[in-house]
Amino acid sequence: MADKKSKPEAKPEAKPEAVIRATGLCKTFVVGFIPVAKLARRDAREVRPELDQKVLPRQVEAVRQLSFEVRAGEIFGLLGPNGSGKTTTIKMMMGLIFPTAGKIELFGETVPNVAVKRRVGYLPENPTFYDYLRADEFLELSARLCGVDKKIRRARIPRLLERVGLTEALNRPLRKFSKGMLQRIGLAQALIHDPDLVVLDEPLSGLDPLGRKDVRDLISELRSQGKTVIFSSHILSDVEMICDRVGIVVRGELRDIGKLDELLSARVTETEVVLEETPASVMDMAREKGWSALQKGDRLRIRLPGETDPGEILRKALDDGARVVSVVPLTESLEDLFVREARKA
Amino acid sequence: MDRILAIAGNTLRETNRNRVMYVLLLFAVLMILGSVTMGKLALRDPVILIKDLGLAAISLFGMIIAVYLGVTVVHRELEQKTVYFIIPKPLHRTEFLLGKFLGMCATLVIQITVMSSVFFMVLMAYGAGASVVLLKALVLTLAEMLVILSVALFLSSLTGPILAGFLSLALFVLGRSSEFMRQLATSGKTGWSAMDSLLNGAYYVLPDFHLFAVSGAITQRVSIHGNFFTWGYVGYACGYGALYITIMLGLTMLRLRRKDLV
Ligand SMILES: Nc1ncnc2c1ncn2[C@@H]1O[C@H](COP(=O)(O)OP(=O)(O)OP(=O)(O)O)[C@@H](O)[C@H]1O
Ligand SMILES: [Mg+2]
Numbered sequence: 001m002a003d004k005k006s007k008p009e010a011k012p013e014a015k016p017e018a019v020i021r022a023t024g025l026c027k028t029f030v031v032g033f034i035p036v037a038k039l040a041r042r043d044a045r046e047v048r049p050e051l052d053q054k055v056l057p058r059q060v061e062a063v064r065q066l067s068f069e070v071r072a073g074e075i076f077g078l079l080g081p082n083g084s085g086k087t088t089t090i091k092m093m094m095g096l097i098f099p100t101a102g103k104i105e106l107f108g109e110t111v112p113n114v115a116v117k118r119r120v121g122y123l124p125e126n127p128t129f130y131d132y133l134r135a136d137e138f139l140e141l142s143a144r145l146c147g148v149d150k151k152i153r154r155a156r157i158p159r160l161l162e163r164v165g166l167t168e169a170l171n172r173p174l175r176k177f178s179k180g181m182l183q184r185i186g187l188a189q190a191l192i193h194d195p196d197l198v199v200l201d202e203p204l205s206g207l208d209p210l211g212r213k214d215v216r217d218l219i220s221e222l223r224s225q226g227k228t229v230i231f232s233s234h235i236l237s238d239v240e241m242i243c244d245r246v247g248i249v250v251r252g253e254l255r256d257i258g259k260l261d262e263l264l265s266a267r268v269t270e271t272e273v274v275l276e277e278t279p280a281s282v283m284d285m286a287r288e289k290g291w292s293a294l295q296k297g298d299r300l301r302i303r304l305p306g307e308t309d310p311g312e313i314l315r316k317a318l319d320d321g322a323r324v325v326s327v328v329p330l331t332e333s334l335e336d337l338f339v340r341e342a343r344k345a
Numbered sequence: 346m347d348r349i350l351a352i353a354g355n356t357l358r359e360t361n362r363n364r365v366m367y368v369l370l371l372f373a374v375l376m377i378l379g380s381v382t383m384g385k386l387a388l389r390d391p392v393i394l395i396k397d398l399g400l401a402a403i404s405l406f407g408m409i410i411a412v413y414l415g416v417t418v419v420h421r422e423l424e425q426k427t428v429y430f431i432i433p434k435p436l437h438r439t440e441f442l443l444g445k446f447l448g449m450c451a452t453l454v455i456q457i458t459v460m461s462s463v464f465f466m467v468l469m470a471y472g473a474g475a476s477v478v479l480l481k482a483l484v485l486t487l488a489e490m491l492v493i494l495s496v497a498l499f500l501s502s503l504t505g506p507i508l509a510g511f512l513s514l515a516l517f518v519l520g521r522s523s524e525f526m527r528q529l530a531t532s533g534k535t536g537w538s539a540m541d542s543l544l545n546g547a548y549y550v551l552p553d554f555h556l557f558a559v560s561g562a563i564t565q566r567v568s569i570h571g572n573f574f575t576w577g578y579v580g581y582a583c584g585y586g587a588l589y590i591t592i593m594l595g596l597t598m599l600r601l602r603r604k605d606l607v
Contacts, residue, residue: 029607094433097605117435124429130355132362144351145434189430 017108019197019228020070020093024102027063027088027252062088064252065102070230070245072196075223077239078232079334080249081342086232087125089249090201093230094122106197118146121190125201125232127182131175135166135185138174139192146193160188165214179206187215191222198222200231204238216242236334246334248341255341264332271304274325275317282317289313299325348436349444356418356448357455365413366456373406373460377467384471392473399464400479400559403457404486410456411490412513414449415497416506428606438601446498446594453490457483481579482559488586489557493517495593496552502600519547520554552589556582 063085070076078086091097092104095112106116129138136157143153161167164184169177177185183206190198203219204212212235219242222229233239239246240260247257256263275282278300286293291313292303300322304310310327317324360366380398384391422428422445431441461483465475496516500509519526530544559574 091429091607094429096429096432097607098603114435114437117433120433122429122433124426127430128426129430130359130427132359133355141351141355142430142434145348145431145436147348147435193435 017072018069018105019072019074019107020068020076020230021105021108022066022068022089022093022102023104025063025066025089025092025099025104026061026101027085027092027097028100029060029062031058031060062252063092063099066249066252066254067102068247068254068257070228072228073223073226074228074244075219075242076228076230077243077246078230078249079234079236079239079246079338080232081338082234084249085252086249087201088252090122090125090199090230090232093199094120118193119196121193121195121198123183123186123190123198123200123203126205127186129174129182129185129189132173134171134173135161135177136170138185139188142189142192148193156192156194160191163218164188165211180208180211183207183215184211187218195227197228197230200229202233203231204233204235212238236338240334248338250341250344255344256337260334264334264337268307268329269332269336270306270330271308271310272326272328272330273302273304273310273313273317274327275300275302276323276325278317278322279320281320282313282322285313285316348434349440349447352431352441352444353447353451356445357451360414360418360449360452361455366410366452369406369410369413370456370459373402374463376402376406377460377463381467381470392468392471395467395471396473396479399467400482400486403460403464403483404489404558406460407453407457407486407490408493408517411449411453411494412497412510412517414452415494415513416501416509418449419445419498420501420506423606432606439598442594442598442601446495449494449498450491453494454487457487457490478574481574481576484579485557485559485582488583489554492552492554492557492586492589492593495590495597499593499597499600502597502604516551517554520552521558522555523548523551523553524555553585556585 066085066089078089080086088097092099093106093111095117103110105111106113107119109116111117130141133141139157139160140153143157148156158167158170161170164187166181166184166188169181174182174185183203187200187203190200198219200219203215207215216238219229219231223244243260245257245259246263248255248263276298278295283293283295283300286302291305291308294301302313304313314324314327377399380395380402381391383398384395419442422431428441432438465479468475468479493513497509497513500512500516503509504512526544527548530541530548
């Protein structure tokens, strides 16, 4: 959807520079009121330890010492369980909140910086927009705020609306939009000024399977235009499909970062054997060995841990008259990695 | 500049959809119309009473609308998370604030225009019509509204909308009594020099809304019935207002500049 004509190969920075660079990024939220202990101390000019414990300001360390880089042209996935600090990181990136320590740079400039913002598109998490505006008016406003030329605006808005599948809702006020439609118009406004970096906070949430595919395709399309994309998500299969690199954040700390195939160990974690018309004897053997066996319909799924040789159970099954449907060695999935990291204390 | 105008336009659009504004406007119109009945009962010239009451109604409801806008409009933007949309756009937070302020100013101009139109129609029914002195009075009223708006906006950057609203109203009342405070301070009637300096300080720090008070013969300095109510005076008052607004916006900006928009 980018205007290739209006912006002829506007990518002088073809070298893989760091588009995003976070160094020692920290954010601590103070929740609760003024620390009463401090006040008491100032008034009474004495330390009262019994107060100290009670009223220390409650703090939430949302992001701790986060350092990472995203290079030009990459699709970077920010993964992590709920409340792990993804949104907080992204908000710091967008200059909405300020780091307690450390810094974050986009295109080599510390944020917030207006020149940098001109090159960045952002989709907030669970977006809410001015609900009295119609879809086209809203994009018009977005474009004006981004300083997009009137002529370009007129061409780009219908094209973007079509790209996100909202052409039919053009005249509807955003108040009447469904959750998925809001997500789509949110994507459109993030792309209205043809940004070099696109920051998406959970772009896939609230979308139906078709919508998710659309958005995945859109993100891949952005990559083919040479854009850099960073997005957060819980939907691991989607991440697996489109990301070049991922970072896993747990409790505000970066646990893992790298290419997916580097992060996931190639080691076989399990072998799944699927059988049909299985006699009880095979089931007994599985139980004896302590392998998980799950009967579903007339199919039995047996999971052999690690690199256990499936030969033994296969022989037994064939001898006793069962039919072998499949034998699949399973390597670690992103889900396994995610769960492993999230569970680590 | 276009960005500021875009934000202002959007703000105007939002306030124009606000039902509260229409309710307040309705009350103002009712009060202006009500002045006619009062005029009939009055012993004095009914036109004088209608002028006084009408201007008072415009000033009162203008003030309420200004406070309401000042404490709710930006707050709503934070509350409904539309700032997440607007702040990451290529603009400074200053531009955002100026755009919002400009939009609210435009809203106030429209509101005052509507109220004045009703007011003038009533006067015309009495064969009095619009006059330059009334225009001056309305200009002063508008200037006063804008000052209150900036005060309410600043206070709402410090605290929640309800408290900020009450504080703004309190400041309005205090500001209207500025003349009284100054006189009290210089007369030495308090018999307590600390009190005098406090009053004097308050006179300089608080917005001097007395400058803009025009209606009624009760005010000593200006009155639409007086003859010393010159354009020069209006200019002076507007200049004072502009300075005060600039300071208020500057302070609001200081608060907003590094604020976490969570
Ligand atoms: N304004 C705030 N005040 C206090 N604590 C906050 C604030 N915003 C976030 N937090 C806390 O910071 C932590 C990280 O929150 P954040 O929204 O960044 O998580 P997330 O990774 O985006 O989660 P999710 O996947 O659910 O969106 C949470 O513990 C949250 O409670
Ligand atoms: Mg989040």
